[in-house]
Amino acid sequence: MANHIEVKELLDAGVHFGHLTRRWNPNMAPYVYMERNGIHIINLYKSVAKLEEASTALAKIAASGRNILFVATKKQAKEIVAEHAKRAKMPYITERWPGGMLTNFVTIRKSVKKMAAIDRMKKDGTFNSLSKKERLQVNRLREKLEKNLGSISEMNRLPSAIFVVDTLREHIAIKEAKKLNIPIFAMVDTNSDPREVDYPIPSNDDASKSINKIVGYVADAIVGGLEARKESKESKEKKKEEKVEEKEATKEA
Incomplete structure (x- = not known):
C-alpha cells in the first residue's frame, strides 16, 4: 500500500495548474476545480484519490514480479522519469x-x-579484425541503439503496464498499449482525455516540479511493491528451511 500524500504537497509542487481554458478537453470537467485568470485549476483532492489508487495498483504489479514501462519523451520530464524508473528498477523510454x-x-x-552482439564482438576480439570504416559504422549503430533502447535492454517480455507523462505527446504508446490490453497509468492534464487511460492522475504534466512529485510518489509505491515481494520470498524460504529442520529433527528422534 502506498503512503498517503497530502494535498499541500501537490499544491506546493504546482500540480494544480492546468492549461488555458480555451485549450481544455471537456472530458476533464470532473477534475477541474475552478478557472483562474483564464487557466483551469485542477481539483487536488481528486488528484490525491487518483494518485493513491494508481500507486496501489502499480505496487501490486511490482509485487507480482512484473514490469512497468515508464514513457516520457518531453524535455522537462526525461531526466526525472529516467531517475525514478532506475530507482524503481523498471524499464523506461525517454528518447523517441x-x-x-x-x-x-x-x-x-x-x-x-x-547491442549484445556488438558487445560480444568487442570482448572476443572480432571487432578489432574489422576495417576502420566498419568499426566506425558498428560504433555508430551501437550508440544509436543504446540511446533509443538501452533503457529497455533488460525487458525480455512485454510490460504488464505503462506509466505515461503527457498522453497527447505519447499517443502512439497509448494506442499500442490499448491494442494489446496493457493497462495505462498516466498524468493527465486539462487538455487531455482521461478516458484514453485506465488510471488517470489529474495533474500538471508540464512543470518539472509537478512531474517529479507525481512520478516520485509512483516510484516509491513500486519500490514498496518490490520490497514486499522480496520479504514474501524470504519468508517462504524461511518456512521451507524450518520444515526441513523439523523433518530432520523427527528422523533423529
Missing part, C-alpha cells in the same frame, strides 16, 4: 518512442540483441 515498441516487440528485441 520506437514505432512498434509494443505491437512489434519481437523486432525491438532483435535490435536489443544487436
Whole structure:
C-alpha cells in the first residue's frame, strides 16, 4: 500500500495548474476545480484519490514480479522519469518512442540483441579484425541503439503496464498499449482525455516540479511493491528451511 500524500504537497509542487481554458478537453470537467485568470485549476483532492489508487495498483504489479514501462519523451520530464524508473528498477523510454515498441516487440528485441552482439564482438576480439570504416559504422549503430533502447535492454517480455507523462505527446504508446490490453497509468492534464487511460492522475504534466512529485510518489509505491515481494520470498524460504529442520529433527528422534 502506498503512503498517503497530502494535498499541500501537490499544491506546493504546482500540480494544480492546468492549461488555458480555451485549450481544455471537456472530458476533464470532473477534475477541474475552478478557472483562474483564464487557466483551469485542477481539483487536488481528486488528484490525491487518483494518485493513491494508481500507486496501489502499480505496487501490486511490482509485487507480482512484473514490469512497468515508464514513457516520457518531453524535455522537462526525461531526466526525472529516467531517475525514478532506475530507482524503481523498471524499464523506461525517454528518447523517441520506437514505432512498434509494443505491437512489434519481437523486432525491438532483435535490435536489443544487436547491442549484445556488438558487445560480444568487442570482448572476443572480432571487432578489432574489422576495417576502420566498419568499426566506425558498428560504433555508430551501437550508440544509436543504446540511446533509443538501452533503457529497455533488460525487458525480455512485454510490460504488464505503462506509466505515461503527457498522453497527447505519447499517443502512439497509448494506442499500442490499448491494442494489446496493457493497462495505462498516466498524468493527465486539462487538455487531455482521461478516458484514453485506465488510471488517470489529474495533474500538471508540464512543470518539472509537478512531474517529479507525481512520478516520485509512483516510484516509491513500486519500490514498496518490490520490497514486499522480496520479504514474501524470504519468508517462504524461511518456512521451507524450518520444515526441513523439523523433518530432520523427527528422523533423529
